[in-house]
Amino acid sequence: MIRNRLTKQFFLQDPISCAKLLLGKKFIVNDKSLIITETEGYLGPEDLASHARFGKTTRTDPLFHAGGILYVFVVYGLHYCTNFVMGEENQPGAVLLRAGKTEEGILVKGPGKFSAYLGIDKTYNYTDIVTNPNCYIFDAPPAKNIQKGERIGVGYAKQWAHKLYRFWII
């Protein structure tokens, strides 16, 4: 029996709040886990940095589901990026996982590295992290001393590129 697991309610909140709340919590995938140390929040179509800016397509469909599933996509043809889908159905939002810390305290930095460490690939797209017994997040008290800055690699997003939607802990 799994206790202390984040529930559906958590994932229905807004992505920016959740990006902060997820810091310091443990993300478990099968036999691997990482303490989340860096995240970015992405909003809906109005957010020019979000994949949802093109509306619902085959690729972005997961973003339009209700929160509590994974959105996994490929960047630059070779790296997988893992996101938690947030918000109500048809209200796209997501939190990108950028870095984490292993049980041994090793830092896994970068979205591609993060996904690779946990063994996440395209087959994990749509994975339910609310009910799946092998893929879930442990609740933990809110992190302290949260740093914030601009999101990485979204320079094309005009004023949205400068929003302080990236969060990390030391």
Added chain:
DNA sequence: TGAGTGATCGTA
């Protein structure tokens, strides 16, 4: 059907 473009990373 094909060109253009990345929510990256390792090496230099």
Added chain:
DNA sequence: ACGATCACTCAC
């Protein structure tokens, strides 16, 4: 600072 390498979007 650059190349690897390809899913995805959009224009035709």
